[in-house]
Amino acid sequence: MRFISHLDLLRAVERALRRAGVPMVFSKGYNPRPKISFASALPVGMTSGGEYAEFILKHSWPPKEFQARLNEQLPIGLEIVAIKEVAYNFPALTAVVNLACYRINFFLPPGVKAVAFFATWEDFYKQEKIQVRRQTKKGIRVFDLLPHVYGRKARLGENDNVTLNIDLSFGPRGSLRPAELLQAFWDFAGWEGRMPAIQREGLFILRDDGIFSPLEVDF
C-alpha cells in the first residue's frame, strides 16, 4: 500500500486488531497500546514488498484464525500473508534481522549506453574501498561500504529501464542505505543520477549457514 506513513500503518493495524477482537497484551501507562513491534519502520518514500511484525497475545491463539480474522479487518492493500507462532522468549525481530533486499528501478541516464552502464557498475565494486559519509546525531561518520554489500544484480529491461537488486546489511549492528550506495555510484560514474523509486523487498536473517526469512528460523 502506497502513501501511508509508518505511523499510519501502525494505527491501521492497531485498529484492525481491535475490530478483530484479538486478545492483545497492552502496554502499561497513560496510553495503553497493544504490543506490536515491526522489524523496522519503512523509510518515507520507500515502498515495501513485505514487512514483519510481532504481536504479543494474552494467550495462545490458533495462528490460522489470527490470520483470517485480522485479514478480514485490514484495509485493502494490507494483508497478513504468512504467520508463525513463537514462544514468548523468541528474540525481538529488530535484534535478529540483519539483511535487507531492495529493488530499484530507473532509466539509463541520458546519453549513457547500456554496455557502458554495466561496465561502470562492475568497475565500481573493483575499488579497494568506497567511502561513505553519513551525518549522524554524533557527527559525521565515514565508513567503507563494500563489506555491507551482500548481493548486487543489474538487469536491463525494456526501454532502457534498469533494475537493480541489491542486498545490504541492515539493523543495529551496521547498515547501509540503498540511497547511500546509489549516490556513491553516481559520484563514481560522474553521471547526473536521480534518486529513483526504491522498494524494500524483504528483511532477512543472514547466518553462516545461509539466508533465511524470519519465519524460517528457530532460536
Place this chain on the structure above:
Amino acid sequence: MKPELEKILPQVSKPTRYLGTEWNAIKKDHRQVDVSFALAFPDVYEVGMSHLGSKILYHIINKRQDAVAERVFAPWPDMEAKLREISLPLFGLETGTHLADFDMIGFSLQYELTYTNILNMLALGNIPLYQSERGLGDPFVIAGGPCAFNAEPLTDFLDLVVLGEGEEVIGELLTLLKEWKQEGSGNRREFLCSAAQIPGVYVPSLYRIDYGDDGIIVNVEPVVGPIPPKVEKRIVADLDKAEFPTSPIVPYMGIVHDRALLELFRGCARGCRFCQAGMIYRPVRERSLGRILSQAEELLLSTGYPELSLTSLSSSDYTWIKELIGQLKEDYGETGLRVSLPSLRVDSFSVNLARETEGLRRSSLTLAPEAGSQRLRNVINKNISEEDIAEAVNSAVASGWNAFKLYFMIGLPTEVDEDIVEIARVAEQVAKTRAARGARKVRRVSISIANFVPKPHTPFQWEPQVGEGELRRRQEVIRRGVRDKRIIINTHDPDSSLLEGLFSRGDRRLGRLLVAAWRLGCRFDGWREHFNKKKWKDAFALTGIDPAFYTRRRRHFAEILPWDHTSPGVDKDFLQREYQRALAGKTTPDCSFDSCSQCGVCPALELPICPRGGEEDTPKTVG
C-alpha cells in the same frame, strides 16, 4: 486510482487525504443509483473528517439503495496547485467522480472563514460559480450547518439552504430530486420551487431584498406564489429515532478528533448570550442511556478506535452522565478504552467526571469562564461564580492536575478595562492554587483569549463589534496584568475576527466581495498561515464595500436584519428581552433545570415545553 492522481500524490503533503480508501468508506457505482450527492466540506480533510454532522449525512444517504454520497474536502494549497497544473477537476474521494458530475453538492457551513474555499472548490470542480448561471446538467449547490442561519453572503452561489438538522430533510430533498430527474423537464426553477415547500428549505433566489438609501434593508419578500415569508428550521424531535453512524470512516492519518464520537444530546439551554449554538440548536433533546450504550458497542466494534468521545454542547449536563461513564468503564476498561469529555462545566462535579474518565492521562484540564469579572459573566449569562472556578480548580489540583487551560473572551458588550484585568487576576488565582496537604502545585496555566464576534440569532445580534485596534489594546491590558511566569497567554488575530464578524452578520451584497477576495487568491482564511490581510483590503477597495457598516454599527431593534426571514425558532422578542436583561446585569436560568424562559422554540416546533430526557426518566441531580 486514477493514473493522474497516482502521479501527483507523491508530490503533495499528506497524500492520504486524497486516497478515499479508508476503512468503512463506501464505494458505489454511480450507474446503479438515481441520485448522487457530494458532501463538500470547505476545509482541509483533518478538520472535515472530524465533523459529526457530515458523518451522519454520509451514513443516511448511502443507506439508501437509490443514492450515493461521496466526500470532498478543500484541497490543501499544494494539492490545488497540482490539480491546476495537470487540469484535473476536483473529485469525490470514493470513486474519483468529478464534482460537476454529481446531482447535488452540499457544503457544510461551520465557520465563516471557509467561504472563499467554497468558491475555490466550485471553480476547481468546473461548476458555474453563480447559481443564476447554472443550467441543464449542472449540479445543485446547497448548504447547511450553523452558518446557514445567515447564509446571505453566500446566496449568489447557493441554489438552496437547509436550516437546522438535516437527517430528515436530506431524504425528502433526494426523493424530490430523483422525481424531478425522472420527469426530465430539466427546469431548475421548477425543482427549486417544489423544494421550497419542504419545511426547513430556504431558496434564496425566491426572495427579493430591498435596501433603503442608508443601505439598510427595508423589505424582504418572496417573489413567487406560495413561498413561506419566513423559513423555520427543522429538528429531530426524538434522538433515539434518529439515524446515527455506527460505522464511520476511519482515516489513516491523524485527524483533529481522531476517536469514535457519541452524541449524548442536542441543544443546550444554559442560555449564554454570546453563544449562537446555544440559541440555534434548542431545545435540549437527550438520547437514552440504553441507546447510547448500544451505539458505543457498535461504534467500537466497527472502527477499532481506542478512544470514545462523549460529545455535546455541555456533556456533563447529560442526565445519566455518571451512569454512562460507569458502564463504559465496566464494559471496556480492560481493552484500554479511553473516554473523553470535550466540554466541561466549571464545577467540581465535572472535574470529578473528568477524573473518572481520563485519570491523569490528559496533561491539562480545560475550563471556560469566558469572562473575568462577575459583572461581565452576568451580562453574558455565564452562570458561574468565582467560587465555582476556585472549587473546580481546587478539586482538580487535589486530584493531581497541574496544568490548566482557561478560555476567555474580550470585546464583550459593556466590557471595560476593569473586567479585563480580572482575567489576569483569575489566571493568577488559578496558578496560585495549592493542594491542602502536600506540595502539589500548578505548573502551567494557559489562557486563551478569543475575540467576541456578535452572531445572528443571539441576544447580541444588534451589538457593534469592537474594532481591531481596540482589541489589540485590550490584549495588551491582559499581558500587562499577568506577572506569573507560569501563565501563557494565547490571543486571536483581531483582523480575522472582524472578517468573521463581517460574514457572520453580512447580507447578499457581500457576494461580490467574496468573489473579489477569492480572485485575488484568498483561501483558508481561518488558517493563520494563509490569512492575507492585504488581499482582503484590496478586495474591499475593489468592491467599495465598507466592513464597518456590518461590524461596527449598532443596529436598531426595529431594523430588518438580513437573517430575519430564516428562523431557528427562537423569538426575536426573546432575544431583545435577553439583550435588555444583559445590560441590566440580570441572569436567566437554564430552562432544563428551572422554569421556561419563553424563548419560543418549543411552541414554534410544536413540541411540549422542554422535552428533556429519554425513556428512563430519573430525577435530575445537579452536582
